[in-house]
Amino acid sequence: MQNNIIPQISEIYSHIDKETEAFRNRTSLQCPPGCGKCCTSVKVEATVPEMLPLAQELFRQGEWSRWLERIAAAGDERKCVFYQPDPVISVNGRCLVYPWRPTLCRLFGFAAVKNKKGLPEAVICGHQKKNTPDIAAAVKAAVPDGLPIPKFTDFSIRISSLDPCSEIRPIPINRAARLALERYGLAMQLAGSDSAEKAETG
């Protein structure tokens, strides 16, 4: 159990946040205020290590088993259980675990993939394109010409290299969260029984 990689994952998340903030400042590309549309997609994915900082936090809050039950009730393949839709504006909503969200949630709308020619290509959300078409078009054109932009793969490789035993392919976010919660909980139970055993024999 490699739960001791959590501080390193959190550090990578800080780097992502700094890079996306710098990119937003350079380009003025923003999400529409309050928009949570990307969180409603069933295609949001993460790896298990990416969800460990959240598992640790939910364990610390005593919310660990409640979230496991919520994931079981919602289903592994359904939309993210941590999304709370706005009751009034249908596309708006909020993330209940924002500081601990995984890589894709931090980068979506502000990062690039490599295209078939090996050049970076900005992945811009449809709502950004609709709200600020000129900015979205300018960013799209400038990225292959060298505009600095965070890259999805840079961060996913860094995180997966911390835990080579874990599956590197992302899986649906609810499943990744469930597996991370189970993994973190099991490690804590083992650590607890180990120290209890030492106390008995010591």
Ligand code: SF4
């Ligand atoms: S973890 Fe948060 S940001 Fe990511 S999909 Fe779920 S609600 Fe949205």
